Amino acid sequence: MKQYLESHEWAEKEGDLVVVGISDHAQSELSDVVFVDLPAVGKVLAAGKSFMAVESVKAASDIYAPVSGTITAVNAALKDNPEIVNQSAEKDGWLVKVKPSDPAELGKLLSEETYRKSLAH
Amino acid sequence: MKKTALYDAHLAHGGRMVDFGGWSLPVQYLSVIREHEAVRGACGVFDTSHMGQLFVRGKGSVPFLQKLLSNNVDRIGAGRSIYSGLLTEAGTFVDDLIANRVSDEEFLLVVNASNIEKDEAWIRKHAAGFEVTVENASETLSMLAIQGKTAPALLEKLFPGEYGKLGSFSFSRAAWKGAPAFFCRTGYTGEAGVEVILPNEAAQSLFEAVLAAGAVPCGLGSRDSLRLEKGYSLYGHEIDDTTNALEAGLGWTVDFSKPDFIGKSALAAVKAEGPKRRLVGLVMEERGVPRNGYPVHGLGGEAIGAVTSGTFGPSLKENIALAYVPAAYREPQVKVAIRDKQLTARITKRDFSS
Numbered sequence: 001m002k003q004y005l006e007s008h009e010w011a012e013k014e015g016d017l018v019v020v021g022i023s024d025h026a027q028s029e030l031s032d033v034v035f036v037d038l039p040a041v042g043k044v045l046a047a048g049k050s051f052m053a054v055e056s057v058k059a060a061s062d063i064y065a066p067v068s069g070t071i072t073a074v075n076a077a078l079k080d081n082p083e084i085v086n087q088s089a090e091k092d093g094w095l096v097k098v099k100p101s102d103p104a105e106l107g108k109l110l111s112e113e114t115y116r117k118s119l120a121h
Numbered sequence: 122m123k124k125t126a127l128y129d130a131h132l133a134h135g136g137r138m139v140d141f142g143g144w145s146l147p148v149q150y151l152s153v154i155r156e157h158e159a160v161r162g163a164c165g166v167f168d169t170s171h172m173g174q175l176f177v178r179g180k181g182s183v184p185f186l187q188k189l190l191s192n193n194v195d196r197i198g199a200g201r202s203i204y205s206g207l208l209t210e211a212g213t214f215v216d217d218l219i220a221n222r223v224s225d226e227e228f229l230l231v232v233n234a235s236n237i238e239k240d241e242a243w244i245r246k247h248a249a250g251f252e253v254t255v256e257n258a259s260e261t262l263s264m265l266a267i268q269g270k271t272a273p274a275l276l277e278k279l280f281p282g283e284y285g286k287l288g289s290f291s292f293s294r295a296a297w298k299g300a301p302a303f304f305c306r307t308g309y310t311g312e313a314g315v316e317v318i319l320p321n322e323a324a325q326s327l328f329e330a331v332l333a334a335g336a337v338p339c340g341l342g343s344r345d346s347l348r349l350e351k352g353y354s355l356y357g358h359e360i361d362d363t364t365n366a367l368e369a370g371l372g373w374t375v376d377f378s379k380p381d382f383i384g385k386s387a388l389a390a391v392k393a394e395g396p397k398r399r400l401v402g403l404v405m406e407e408r409g410v411p412r413n414g415y416p417v418h419g420l421g422g423e424a425i426g427a428v429t430s431g432t433f434g435p436s437l438k439e440n441i442a443l444a445y446v447p448a449a450y451r452e453p454q455v456k457v458a459i460r461d462k463q464l465t466a467r468i469t470k471r472d473f474s475s
Contacts, residue, residue, distance in 0.1 A: 031149060031152055032153050032154045034154075034433040035409070035433065035440070037408075037459075037460065053460060057154060057346055058149075058153060058345075058432075060410060060412055060460075087363060110431065
């Protein structure tokens with residue numbers, strides 16, 4: 001079950017890890033993703049802080065960490081095929097996997113329903 | 122926010138509207154890359170109605186514009202256009218513009234949207250003592266840029282016989298559905314095509330006709346990526362009132378043979394000493410997209426300048442930028458600071474496509 005940030009990232013538990021990506025709405029707003037500036041595995045994240053960027057033709061967009069923790073994997077397929085983010089933002093276009101340092105932080109994120117409602121206005 | 126006459130048409134065609142200097146304009150419709158590719162390979166149409174149109178008329182037009190502009194308007198006859206700086210006494214830019222010579226004593230100046238009021242005030246102030254009248258017609262005129270490899274064929278259908286008779290930087294007084302238009306062979310994409318200036322009331326009908334003839338509607342996103350691949354300057358980025366015409370690489374728009382023009386003595390001094398910095402093209406050799414304001418460093422790590430514009434170039438398939446570096450800088454590469462990384466870029470000509 002995905003949860004969301006107001007800044008349009010999603011987070012989903014996968015075992016003891018959290019998978020992070022950007023929402024389908026975010027990819028649509030960005031359009032034409034041309035580069036995903038992936039962080040290094042091992043990078044330590046602080047919830048709510050920018051930790052990487054996704055570049056469209058027009059601009060660089062900061063990506064904010066849904067939870068604190070350590071990056072254990074990055075989606076290497078995006079290095080040569082950043083357009084996967086446009087094609088499948090909430091599945092194949094995931095960005096990183098994080099080992100959370102405080103799993104309780106997940107409870108602070110928006111439910112899918114709340115997030116979708118926030119987009120409606 | 123200000124709206125152009127095409128505002129409703131943009132919404133109807135799915136334009137994603139943004140605030141561009143106080144104007145509500147489409148940044149894109151479906152995709153910046155697809156719009157960019159349409160212009161390089163076929164034909165696109167842009168709403169550039171936010172740009173300004175100022176008429177200068179009267180017996181004193183030529184002497185006035187020879188004083189006001191860096192380029193030489195007396196080198197062109199009626200029906201021709203010239204690109205010029207509108208400079209301060211320091212040789213820096215009030216604006217850059219295209220002067221269209223309508224007749225011996227009438228010129229139409231096309232200026233940047235963000236500078237219309239400033240330009241008008243500047244022009245009126247310096248018009249004192251010259252036998253000229255100045256009319257700001259920006260509010261009543263729209264402008265469509267119809268650009269692309271197949272634009273000539275498309276235009277032949279809508280304006281039979283007009284395009285073929287025009288050389289680059291010339292214009293005709295074509296009509297659209299009875300409305301008087303300026304049909305100008307100019308543009309900002311590096312492709313064939315025209316910029317059509319016409320009354321607001323006629324703009325939507327032309328826009329729809331151009332789309333029906335097969336052109337792709339294009340937004341500000343592709344307008345920027347197209348001009349940047351060609352190394353064209355954009356006011357507020359490569360040029361402004363702190364950059365002079367010579368360091369910006371626009372010496373070709375400065376005619377020192379004229380007896381006088383605003384900024385001449387300052388530029389003559391710059392020319393004598395040599396510009397202190399120069400505008401160069403950068404192509405990233407490591408992965409990263411350079412953007413306006415990113416610091417540029419020498420290979421030894423020393424700060425040497427900044428990026429003025431940068432993007433992924435959809436036709437080039439490279440990440441490119443324009444940046445100022447010291448004129449004395451001689452290394453073939455620089456480092457661009459992109460977030461927490463120092464990434465290598467090679468220095469190139471500004472026209473990346475050549």
